[in-house]
Amino acid sequence: MAEETIFSKIIRREIPADVVYQDELVTAFRDIAPKAPTHILIIPNVLIPTANDAQPAHEQALGRMITVAAKIARDEGIAEDGYRLIINCNSHGGQEVYHIHMHLVGGQPLGPMLAS
C-alpha cells in the first residue's frame, strides 16, 4: 500500500490549497512555489506514486489530467501562446512528492526543455 502524501490532504480539502479544478477523477491546484506565472499541478484523486506505477485501470484518470490541463490553459489565457506539461519520475526525474502529478507551466517563454 503506497503511503499518502500531502497531496491526498489537498484532494480531501484537509489543508489549504488554491484549487482551480476538481472532479471525480482529478484535482488541480496552484503550485506553492511557482516557477512561472502559471504553475498548476494536476493530480489523480487516486494515489499513484510515480509514472512507473501507472496501470491500465488508471488510464481514465491519467487521460483526464491532460484534458483538464487543456481546459485550465484556456481559462488561464495561455493556450494560444503555449505552455509545458511535465511529469517528473523518481530521483533522476527530480520527483519530490510521490503522488503522480502533472505540472502545467506557462505564461512566459519557457526556454529549452532541459537545463544542460
Ligand code: 5GP
Ligand atoms: P516534483 O518535484 O515532485 O515534480 O514537484 C512537486 C511540486 O509540488 C513542487 O513544484 C512543489 O513546489 C509543489 N508542492 C510541494 N508541496 C506542496 C504543497 O503543500 N502545496 C502546493 N500547492 N504545492 C506543493
